[in-house]
Amino acid sequence: MQAAMAINSLNRPHPSLIPTRSEVGRSDVDTAGKAGCGDCVLGKLCLPRIFTSLSQDSVRGHLNSLVRQNKALLKRKDVLFHQGHEFDSLYVVRTGAIKTVMLDENGTEHITGFHLPGDIVGLDGISTSRYATTAIALDSTSVCTLPFAALEKVASQVPDVQHHVFRIMAQEIQKDQHMMLTLGHRSAEQRLAGFLLRLSQHFQHRHLAADSFRLPMSRGEIGNFLGLAVETVCRILTRFQKIELLQTDGRSVSQLDIAGLKALMSTPVREL
Amino acid sequence: MQAAMAINSLNRPHPSLIPTRSEVGRSDVDTAGKAGCGDCVLGKLCLPRIFTSLSQDSVRGHLNSLVRQNKALLKRKDVLFHQGHEFDSLYVVRTGAIKTVMLDENGTEHITGFHLPGDIVGLDGISTSRYATTAIALDSTSVCTLPFAALEKVASQVPDVQHHVFRIMAQEIQKDQHMMLTLGHRSAEQRLAGFLLRLSQHFQHRHLAADSFRLPMSRGEIGNFLGLAVETVCRILTRFQKIELLQTDGRSVSQLDIAGLKALMSTPVREL
DNA sequence: CGTGCATTTGACTACGCTCAATTCCGGTGG
DNA sequence: CCACCGGAATTGAGCGTAGTCAAATGCACG
Numbered sequence: 194m195q196a197a198m199a200i201n202s203l204n205r206p207h208p209s210l211i212p213t214r215s216e217v218g219r220s221d222v223d224t225a226g227k228a229g230c231g232d233c234v235l236g237k238l239c240l241p242r243i244f245t246s247l248s249q250d251s252v253r254g255h256l257n258s259l260v261r262q263n264k265a266l267l268k269r270k271d272v273l274f275h276q277g278h279e280f281d282s283l284y285v286v287r288t289g290a291i292k293t294v295m296l297d298e299n300g301t302e303h304i305t306g307f308h309l310p311g312d313i314v315g316l317d318g319i320s321t322s323r324y325a326t327t328a329i330a331l332d333s334t335s336v337c338t339l340p341f342a343a344l345e346k347v348a349s350q351v352p353d354v355q356h357h358v359f360r361i362m363a364q365e366i367q368k369d370q371h372m373m374l375t376l377g378h379r380s381a382e383q384r385l386a387g388f389l390l391r392l393s394q395h396f397q398h399r400h401l402a403a404d405s406f407r408l409p410m411s412r413g414e415i416g417n418f419l420g421l422a423v424e425t426v427c428r429i430l431t432r433f434q435k436i437e438l439l440q441t442d443g444r445s446v447s448q449l450d451i452a453g454l455k456a457l458m459s460t461p462v463r464e465l
Numbered sequence: 466m467q468a469a470m471a472i473n474s475l476n477r478p479h480p481s482l483i484p485t486r487s488e489v490g491r492s493d494v495d496t497a498g499k500a501g502c503g504d505c506v507l508g509k510l511c512l513p514r515i516f517t518s519l520s521q522d523s524v525r526g527h528l529n530s531l532v533r534q535n536k537a538l539l540k541r542k543d544v545l546f547h548q549g550h551e552f553d554s555l556y557v558v559r560t561g562a563i564k565t566v567m568l569d570e571n572g573t574e575h576i577t578g579f580h581l582p583g584d585i586v587g588l589d590g591i592s593t594s595r596y597a598t599t600a601i602a603l604d605s606t607s608v609c610t611l612p613f614a615a616l617e618k619v620a621s622q623v624p625d626v627q628h629h630v631f632r633i634m635a636q637e638i639q640k641d642q643h644m645m646l647t648l649g650h651r652s653a654e655q656r657l658a659g660f661l662l663r664l665s666q667h668f669q670h671r672h673l674a675a676d677s678f679r680l681p682m683s684r685g686e687i688g689n690f691l692g693l694a695v696e697t698v699c700r701i702l703t704r705f706q707k708i709e710l711l712q713t714d715g716r717s718v719s720q721l722d723i724a725g726l727k728a729l730m731s732t733p734v735r736e737l
Numbered sequence: 738c739g740t741g742c743a744t745t746t747g748a749c750t751a752c753g754c755t756c757a758a759t760t761c762c763g764g765t766g767g
Numbered sequence: 768c769c770a771c772c773g774g775a776a777t778t779g780a781g782c783g784t785a786g787t788c789a790a791a792t793g794c795a796c797g
Contacts (some may be wrong), residue, residue: 201612204567210485222488224513232625287626295642295646297646297734298730298731299731299733299734301650301734301736303645303646303649303650305642305645316635317635317638317639318635318636318644319632319635320632320633320635320636320638320639321630321639325639325642326642345624345627345628345631346532348627349620349621349624349627352617352618352621355617355620355621355627356617358631359591359617359630359634360591360592361592362591362631362634362635362638363574363589363592363634364592365638366588366589366634366637366638366641367589367592367593367597369641369642369644369645370577370589370598370641372595372641372645373575373577373641373644373645373648374567374569374575374577376648376649376692376694376780377575377689377690377691378575378690379575379647380752380753380788381752381753395616409775411775412775412776412777413775413776416737417737418649419649420648420649420650420737421666421737421753421754421755422737422754422755423737423775423776423777424753424754424755424776424777424778424784425752425753425754426776427776427777427778428753428777428778430776430777431777431778443761443762443776458570459570459571462569462571462573463689463786464573465689465692465693465694465695504741556766652784652785653784653785683742683743683744684743684744684745685743693785693789694785694786694787695743695744695745696744696745696746696783696785696786696787697784697786698744699744699745699746700745700746700785702745703745703746715743715793715794735754737754
């Protein structure tokens with residue numbers, strides 16, 4: 194199975210980070226999906242962040258042709274794109290969850306982000322024309338494909354679209370900078386509290402319960418992402434349970450005390 | 466002096482991070498400068514990253530009109546733009562150095578980046594139409610101003626320009642993600658080694674000595690940026706001197722052992 | 738020439754990592 | 768359907784890196 198191959202090649206450090214494209218092409222994911230994405234292009238579920246406020250028919254036409262029938266279904270551990278492969282598309286997560294993993298020079302894996310429905314993945318590939326990370330599904334996940342060349346074309350014809358793409362990229366920059374702050378200046382407790390709050394917020398925005406949800410990732414992945422050892426993540430979670438900030442059962446989190454976590458966040462920070 | 470005011474308001478936590486624009490406008494920097502930026506628009510010194518490979522006269526005209534006479538000179542500690550102020554322009558550092566500082570909810574300062582000649586600052590303002598950081602000159606610094614509205618207009622008319630802007634923003638994303646890795650997964654020694662190497666590389670690209678240069682920022686600023694205490698930065702620098710990886714004299718660094726530092730970087734990393 | 742910040746060094750502390758062992762859970766095959 | 772296996776999660780013990788506090792020195796700017 195090709196997807197499995199891709200995963201394995203991730204696990205053992207690969208000397209050449211630029212494998213050829215063909216071997217693990219987009220063919221390892223189901224590109225069929227249900228037909229007729231048309232109605233979701235401007236809807237909230239599919240491309241909420243890009244196309245809000247775009248409604249002229251001409252634009253709608255452009256965008257529909259862009260994403261129509263460009264859906265893909267991924268199973269857990271399927272690879273959406275691979276670090277070093279030629280960049281050609283962005284993807285919008287529709288359901289499920291995706292992690293992006295960077296393999297550094299030494300062969301160590303670093304998770305650069307978790308991406309939930311509405312998020313866009315692949316932006317890191319634009320600068321070098323090669324994906325800078327590998328995107329892996331954490332769950333059964335469906336995505337919309339946005340061929341970047343086509344997106345650029347539409348963007349150059351419709352200023353609104355161009356503007357939106359700029360904004361989306363700038364949002365990513367802000368998000369990453371915020372993460373830099375977190376990693377550089379906050380304690381393990383605060384990192385985890387912030388992480389949970391961000392997840393909670395995400396679910397709230399989608400009209401789901403903000404205080405009780407399922408984590409799509411393992412403790413190990415959380416730790417890797419936050420720069421903490423697995424054991425630290427565990428210990429802090431149990432500590433949080435003891436002081437009633439939340440309850441956990443495996444990957445389920447419930448009774449999240451949002452105010453309490455926020456209070457933790459505003460605790461005196463390392464001044465440095 | 467208005468610039469000083471701006472600095473002070475940074476040092477003590479300001480409840481409202483969105484001050485009015487007028488009080489500390491762009492008027493606190495010398496916008497005059499020498500006339501005739503025309504010849505540097507496509508040159509290596511002024512806008513190297515944006516306009517490489519653009520040479521058609523039409524493009525040149527657009528770009529010249531964009532940046533001509535839009536230069537500003539900053540003195541040490543002058544504020545180029547202020548967090549929360551309305552975003553309108555990007556800036557290209559021509560000479561000197563700039564730091565971007567983010568003031569978080571708790572009033573703590575976090576340095577999100579140092580920007581040397583050729584770097585672009587202000588990208589973080591695009592997403593919200595307000596600058597997300599305050600940009601402060603570390604030295605006497607000159608910048609080119611790129612009014613963003615005008616840049617967007619040119620970008621929508623000239624696909625090459627649009628593409629370049631996308632790339633520049635994606636580069637920033639990659640840079641920030643790399644920083645996330647550094648902060649989350651590397652030891653203090655490795656962070657500092659990486660920091661020095663990046664500086665060294667920057668100077669080398671501009672045909673300056675790679676193994677001997679002046680740091681434009683204080684130890685404290687380095688520490689803040691790297692998520693380390695000032696004392697740690699000092700201690701590691703003296704340690705580096707003891708093992709002959711470099712020599713320091715105040716802010717001057719010399720005899721940088723680039724290979725040695727690189728070796729340090731590839732030392733086993735925390736697995737997490 | 739003095740005041741104040743930057744830098745350096747030392748002593749001590751503590752947060753979070755490592756190593757190790759156990760338990761829990763999910764998936765797989767009999 | 769249950770037993771088994773392997774990875775995930777949890778908990779404990781001990782340690783090390785880097786932070787905190789404190790003090791001395793250096794340096795720049797007024």
